[in-house]
Amino acid sequence: DQQVKQNSPSLSVQEGRISILNCDYTNSMFDYFLWYKKYPAEGPTFLISISSIKDKNEDGRFTVFLNKSAKHLSLHIVPSQPGDSAVYFCAARLRQGAQKLVFGQGTRLTINP
């Protein structure tokens, strides 16, 4: 049962344009959402997060949008840079218990020069 889904395994974007990565979730008990960036053979690096009480959070070139009614979040990167090429994971935190993170399958973003 995949509670967090990233339906696009890969995405290619031209340098300088906007990259939009999408994530859907099914569990209404998630109260916090995070995006991580991962390079091969490395651990994920935290990018940006959003609480379920908000609908937008912005940090420099990165903006995360949350649509609770649709159980959907997205990460916008603008302008996209070659160094943004990586695998991006969205994750959701369960409100109860150990507050563990549930990850999506990841989307491989390639920024073309």
Place this chain on the structure above:
Amino acid sequence: GAVVSQHPSRVICKSGTSVKIECRSLDFQATTMFWYRQFPKQSLMLMATSNEGSKATYEQGVEKDKFLINHASLTLSTLTVTSAHPEDSSFYICSVRQGNTEAFFGQGTRLTVV
């Protein structure tokens, strides 16, 4: 953010042997650490939650006798893969959480069982 160091980064072992992976929180005392596994082109799957001074909490389907977790101090958790088999070959990653928000991850360990 917290700095998490994982060792070794890569290990190759023979089938039937045991392998220990260390996860250290270098600048933060972590009462809880998390162990994940990632198969190629798949998501990070939580294996267990490591609790300092007490038993780890394992996710459904993860064999606690095969994946031994020890969290003896606030800065060190170890994962031992016992009697390793080729199907245990994977990328193992630990994380710590500072506060209630984002987790900080180690660099991961690529385990190959031959």
